[in-house]
Amino acid sequence: MSPAAGPLGLIAGGGQMPLRVIAAARAAGREVFAVVVEGWGDPEDFRHVPHVVVRVGAGGYAIEQFRAHGVRQVVMCGRAQRPSLLAVRPDAGMAKMLLRIGKAAFQGDDGLLKAAVRVLEEDGFEVLPSQAIVRDALPEPGLLSAAAPDARAREDIRRGIAVVRALGMVDVGQCAVVQQGLVLGVEAIEGTDALLARCAGLRRDTPDGQRDGVLVKLVKPGQDRRVDLPTIGPVTVAGAAAAGLAGIAIEAGGTIVVDRPATVAAADAAGLFLIALRPEELTPTETNP
């Protein structure tokens, strides 16, 4: 992180997290050179930062650009889509990378991200987690909100943990919505916002429209914690509130809270709980009736 390390390289997808990385790096006196992935990040957000917009297949060009700008450490973050081999249209450098990696790059949710990390490391870059730059992104265990989960919500959290872990074992999704012990929805590639939107229409009625149900969002077993950690933010809170949920449970030290003050404020304004749980607390109970 010393100036000797050169500018921080940033491979930027969508959402707020890449912008938080830029702000935190600059606050610490470090310049950033960003590779904005076309169709994922909005170049307009990066207009005050040295950057280049690169299509997802132009991995060779991205690495040349990092080298030309003296980048030696790279952070990858932000929302990504998983492209098809067809959509990638690899440039010469990327084609070589894909040959090295093979079809693993197109398998599972994380294939391409894991492949990108491997290529960057083999090419001599150090891949840093975004949370090494944005220090408050990963909450310690504990309650972040004013509201706390009641006994029923804790039951739903336990069921959600069992489900998300089962999904994670087959490398799918990171979250589930549970209400009254019933799994309303599980996430694949549609993203958490879409999951919450559909669960709003699937929830059971409660007396006087009382909030209940939880969103559980955890790290996958075996996930590379330097890239693609599960993320929540104010939009997630708004989605959970609109779905009538009582709160959100995340993995302490594993789920990124993008803009923590704004996220907690949104939860408090809506009366939702937001809790970060220790992995050792995340013990699934028997789930079959």
Next chain:
Amino acid sequence: MSPAAGPLGLIAGGGQMPLRVIAAARAAGREVFAVVVEGWGDPEDFRHVPHVVVRVGAGGYAIEQFRAHGVRQVVMCGRAQRPSLLAVRPDAGMAKMLLRIGKAAFQGDDGLLKAAVRVLEEDGFEVLPSQAIVRDALPEPGLLSAAAPDARAREDIRRGIAVVRALGMVDVGQCAVVQQGLVLGVEAIEGTDALLARCAGLRRDTPDGQRDGVLVKLVKPGQDRRVDLPTIGPVTVAGAAAAGLAGIAIEAGGTIVVDRPATVAAADAAGLFLIALRPEELTPTETNP
């Protein structure tokens, strides 16, 4: 199944399967007395059959009605929603049942169905699977359609099997959609039609809009095979076609094909494959890249 067994009792949810049961029973010379669950089945569909419409909480009344009509064997089938305790508003008989069963009736996808089977059996009824009446509902292993899965589709089927089994272990959903090794969606309580509808917007582009990807729909491990078997029909085929999928894989002897001639005809008209796989063929491969 002899006339001595009295009329067949039918607890009917939504969709075509209850109507197929009625047609098959009558073709075999047996009368049917139906309990149509309010909000699940459409009473209009049952106007030519002796029946009573009963709300989901009136389990006590339903059992009285079966007794009054000499029913000793019962089939439960059709689409069901999982009600909240609040929505159930149990009658006196149902309240006694719920006390006997406890909160297990409201846990997991299958809690209430399993509870209903237990109550019926304890009350001296025999619970028959719908496939005992509709003989061609459960296909043997093999290809049902003209089209067959290619190597890529077989890969997607293998991945889908691993995902659906992992979900089934935590008593969630019965199906998943996989395209090019990527899990586009997994089912919780939204149902297969809703799953297919959202996957249409999540699929990767293919050259010339070529079909690819599969819907995999299997029996949950430990599922009571007398009730709530996974079901497909012509509407499922239409949804899979609209989502651009190449085909559908089901569990031989486990997934009900509601109207087999119409379902196969729909698959053939759309150029989709429809294959029933033997459990021993359903061997998950390593899915993490």
